[in-house]
Amino acid sequence: MKIGIFALQGDVAEHIKAIEASGCTPVQVRNPQDLDNLSGLVLPGGESTTFWKLSNRIGLDKKIISLAKEGFPIFGTCAGLIMMSHDIEGYPNQPTWDIMDITVRRNAYGRQLESHVETIHAKDIGDVSVAFIRAPFITRVGEKVEVLSCDKEGNIIFVRQGNFLGAAFHPEMTGDIKIHNFFCDIARRV
Amino acid sequence: MDKELFLVKKGLADMLKGGVIMDVVTPEHAKIAEEAGAVAVMALERVPADIRAKGGVARMSDPQMVSEIMKTVSVPVMAKCRIGHTIEAQVLQSIGVDYIDESEVLTPADEEFHVDKWAFRVPFVCGCRNLGEALRRIGEGAAMIRTKGEAGTGNVVEAVRHQRAVQREIRRVVMAPDEELATIAKELGAPLELVKMVKETGRLPVVNFAAGGVATPADAALMMHLGSDGVFVGSGIFKSGNPAKRAKAIVDAVAHWQEPEVIAEVSKNLGEAMVGINIDVLDDKEKLARRGW
Numbered sequence: 001m002k003i004g005i006f007a008l009q010g011d012v013a014e015h016i017k018a019i020e021a022s023g024c025t026p027v028q029v030r031n032p033q034d035l036d037n038l039s040g041l042v043l044p045g046g047e048s049t050t051f052w053k054l055s056n057r058i059g060l061d062k063k064i065i066s067l068a069k070e071g072f073p074i075f076g077t078c079a080g081l082i083m084m085s086h087d088i089e090g091y092p093n094q095p096t097w098d099i100m101d102i103t104v105r106r107n108a109y110g111r112q113l114e115s116h117v118e119t120i121h122a123k124d125i126g127d128v129s130v131a132f133i134r135a136p137f138i139t140r141v142g143e144k145v146e147v148l149s150c151d152k153e154g155n156i157i158f159v160r161q162g163n164f165l166g167a168a169f170h171p172e173m174t175g176d177i178k179i180h181n182f183f184c185d186i187a188r189r190v
Numbered sequence: 191m192d193k194e195l196f197l198v199k200k201g202l203a204d205m206l207k208g209g210v211i212m213d214v215v216t217p218e219h220a221k222i223a224e225e226a227g228a229v230a231v232m233a234l235e236r237v238p239a240d241i242r243a244k245g246g247v248a249r250m251s252d253p254q255m256v257s258e259i260m261k262t263v264s265v266p267v268m269a270k271c272r273i274g275h276t277i278e279a280q281v282l283q284s285i286g287v288d289y290i291d292e293s294e295v296l297t298p299a300d301e302e303f304h305v306d307k308w309a310f311r312v313p314f315v316c317g318c319r320n321l322g323e324a325l326r327r328i329g330e331g332a333a334m335i336r337t338k339g340e341a342g343t344g345n346v347v348e349a350v351r352h353q354r355a356v357q358r359e360i361r362r363v364v365m366a367p368d369e370e371l372a373t374i375a376k377e378l379g380a381p382l383e384l385v386k387m388v389k390e391t392g393r394l395p396v397v398n399f400a401a402g403g404v405a406t407p408a409d410a411a412l413m414m415h416l417g418s419d420g421v422f423v424g425s426g427i428f429k430s431g432n433p434a435k436r437a438k439a440i441v442d443a444v445a446h447w448q449e450p451e452v453i454a455e456v457s458k459n460l461g462e463a464m465v466g467i468n469i470d471v472l473d474d475k476e477k478l479a480r481r482g483w
Contacts, residue, residue, distance in 0.1 A: 009208040011205055047206070047266075050225060050265075117197055
């Protein structure tokens with residue numbers, strides 16, 4: 001089974017490794033035609049403003065949005081989660097792909113000095129060691145969105161809506177691939 | 191060493207891969223850089239070309255100016271301290287910058303010792319000319335490496351030389367049998383543990399960007415072709431005729447470095463590139479890359 005990784009910018013190599021370890025074949029997605037014949041797509045960590053600009057210039061964003069409307073499995077981490085959100089608190093002019101019915105707060109924990117590694121508990125998955133790097137969190141979820149995990153303060157950090165998964169953190173940095181396995185299972189069942 | 195702390199220090203650099211980090215001297219520049227798709231900005235008072243022209247001692251920027259740039263953009267903000275200037279680094283950490291560049295572009299404060307970067311929560315990027323220098327900096331706690339190149343010249347030749355040297359020496363380490371590694375480490379002047387890590391993974395243990403002399407989209411793509419994880423552009427953007435357009439073109443060229451037709455398209459009508467300096471007219475003592483060891 002082929003899983004695409006959005007590869008215009010970000011920690012693509014780490015997601016490639018995690019997808020391989022989950023027993024799937026990773027495919028780098030740099031142009032719209034690279035999305036053909038895939039079973040799912042991972043949006044890595046990176047800079048959300050850069051993701052939008054690079055994908056918009058070549059029409060990759062439109063293809064991702066239209067696939068999402070058909071229920072194509074997509075998993076976004078950190079910047080990828082921001083791209084999947086409906087809107088961003090405090091940045092009304094920063095465009096997103098509006099794939100999940102959620103609102104996010106960018107750099108919600110602060111700047112790099114607040115970045116940290118933590119073991120979280122995720123519903124249906126268990127304990128996972130993950131990294132928060134200038135991480136966002138989710139401040140609003142729509143009715144169709146299931147909360148899979150919250151941080152110690154109760155902020156929402158991991159959500160599912162049908163075939164879409166969104167994480168505020170990086171499960172690809174620690175070598176703990178439970179969440180990638182979970183996503184590959186979703187893609188397999190579609 | 192705190193493994194988790196190093197993971198998030200290195201991790202932020204991982205998030206910058208495939209991206210362009212731009213030197214900016216004002217919040218207006220920072221906005222232009224972010225609009226163009228920069229993954230981070232380097233806040234400084236003068237771009238390297240002006241430091242070169244003006245001469246004198248180049249130091250850490252005014253913290254007020256760095257803070258203003260941090261307020262203006264949502265991407266990570268880096269700032270430079272002088273080589274070995276622990277206090278400038280502490281000052282930058284205290285105002286909350288996301289990355290510190292212990293940089294040869296500023297006048298070194300210490301000609302023998304670099305900053306002990308393990309003592310900081312904020313991550314550091316350091317320059318190198320070869321694998322040994324890269325591994326010495328990582329041994330001191332740097333979480334990201336860049337080539338030194340020759341900043342402020344608009345001439346990519348030194349960045350090419352440095353990246354080629356790093357990659358050639360990595361290939362040598364990978365090919366070497368285990369019993370030769372201690373001797374290679376001695377020759378490189380690098381910690382043996384890090385040489386072993388290079389052999390296991392076939393790359394530097396941290397993200398490796400190109401810097402110093404990148405002036406055009408094709409220069410940036412060339413550095414990606416040579417194995418860089420991303421590119422710093424200093425004077426090349428804001429010393430050119432049309433900074434906004436050139437900035438965007440360089441961002442596109444890095445993302446699509448394997449597609450010459452894209453680089454051709456974005457290179458059209460960019461206006462004047464920075465004038466540039468031929469390295470061979472510089473005296474050795476004018477070369478910034480020779481600072482640090």
